[in-house]
Amino acid sequence: MEYVHRAQSRLQEERVRASTLDLPASTRAALLRIVETELIERHARTLVEMEGSGFASILKVVASSPAIGSVAAASGPGGGVGSSRMMMPAGGDSSESSVVIDHERIKDLASMYELFSRVPSSVNHLRDALSERIKIDGRALVKDQENNVAPPAAFVKGILAMRERFHAVVTDAMKGEKKAQKRMKESFEDFLNADARAANCLAVYVDELLRVGLRGADERKVSMELDRVIVIFRYLSDKDVFEAYYKNHLAKRLLGNKSGSEEAERAMVSLLKAECGYQFTSKLEGMFNDMRISKETAEKYRSHKKSLNNTVSNDSRDAENGGKPVDVEVSVLTTGYWPSQNVAPCILPPAVKAAMDRFQKYYLNTYTGRKLSWQTSTGSAEIRATFHPQKGSSKPRRHDLSVTTYQMCILVLFNTRDTLTLKQIRDETNIPEEELRRHLVSLCTPKHRILRKGSKGKGISGDDDTFTYNADYTSKMTRVKVPMVSMRDASSASSGGAKGAGSASAAGGASKSAGLVDGSASVPLSVEEDRRHLLEAAIVRIMKARKVLNHNDLVAEVTRQLSGRFVPPPQFVKKRVESLIEREYLERDEADRRVYRYMA
Structure with a gap:
């Protein structure tokens, strides 16, 4: 930095000297250009790449500023008592962000x-140095996520921290220059768009945020956190992948009553609508x-049961x-709105099936x-289980177990038998x-x-592995929520009572949709499938309006229309055009094979 300060001094001296000598304006401008060429242009690359004090090195320090509360954040990179480095949280409020901005370095x-x-x-x-640093740091985060060093939510937090630091560099150090903003965005x-990983991880991060991260937060905090998410969302080209995962997580939150705040949920949807339009x-x-109508239906059904007075x-x-x-409390869902699934219904306990039949009769008579179409792969149940009495007591111990519908079906089998094999449980429940x-x-567990x-x-x-009812099970809690192990843990592990209230969901409830795996880099x-339909519809719509169009113009127009959801590769467009020609929606021009005609 010493060279920068001295160069600025020399330029100022030349400016003063030219003014003192009262040189003509043309001579003064030519003289300053010579000085600027010698002091700046000839040494520009060296000043950027210089080890320790070059623009790239300083940028690296700013980009790797530690989190608030660390020793480095308190004393600066040198760690010495005499360090004068000043680090401030982004936005100047440590309660709002754990991202530290090294303002002295930015100066x-x-x-x-x-x-x-x-x-x-x-x-x-x-x-160029700014762009290279962003790409290096970003690819490092992607690699950590690929190697399972960082979970999806941590990956997104890293991206958010990166974005805040580099935004501060562009805004404060580079005066908000438009070209610098564009390079940062690119x-x-x-x-982020090397594969579908970022869209997937962002949906997981938003799910975590809306479940627990914003619980009890005020309106200002909610708005700030969601705005940060939307900034990253704008960088994504695979917005339809984000939508698929977001919809899957939203379904689980709504059906499982796991949303931290309904206002935050609606605020997020409003922001997505403002970005991508109503169709998105x-x-x-x-x-x-659907959830609002389901609550109203449940209330009417309760009133209907009271009127019957059948205890x-x-x-x-x-x-x-x-x-x-x-x-039973049933969520009646519209098939087209919710994540699709093709899971055969499991065999439910007779008492639960009777309750479902009564609801179905009421619902179909009313509407x-x-x-x-019952989705037994979703839902939860409350069952009361009885265990052996404690030592010195004759009173049986009881626990209210909060379990999934599948777990309920499994546990109820042990009412009549103490031990069952895997094959027996599979045959009697029909669970996948x-x-x-x-x-x-x-x-x-x-x-x-x-x-x-x-x-x-x-x-x-x-199949011959046995499962025995554990009558000696103990818990300090009367009501016990039994957590689910992850599918990954269950897969790796496999390769290496009385009834209570139940719940079910109908017509398209949420579950693990085909291909939706958190942290996956591939497109589900x-x-x-949705992309194929959207692309073909766009091609037909464009050709119907234009009648005749050459290949390059068609690709450009299709890309423009679909860029709000995804960016179709030219090869993908070509395949869909070929498919439409085979089905006689389009035909090639006989004089020029790269020109297409719409067939009415």
């Missing part, structure tokens, strides 16, 4: 930018509408529940012309194999060992 970058701006062509070196887009969020808004059921299937009807193993492993597994180790050995199969 150094600003001095260098001010010097280089005298020779506009030299500023390209600064922009650099973020370069590594129409299904999301439909999901909220004792006449249905023989309720005998296993002491003759009392099981209380004629509709059809209910992967989900069955996952739910069984969740019931056998050390903290919640409601069932005892016959084989040693975490995994399930095979369902999204690829």
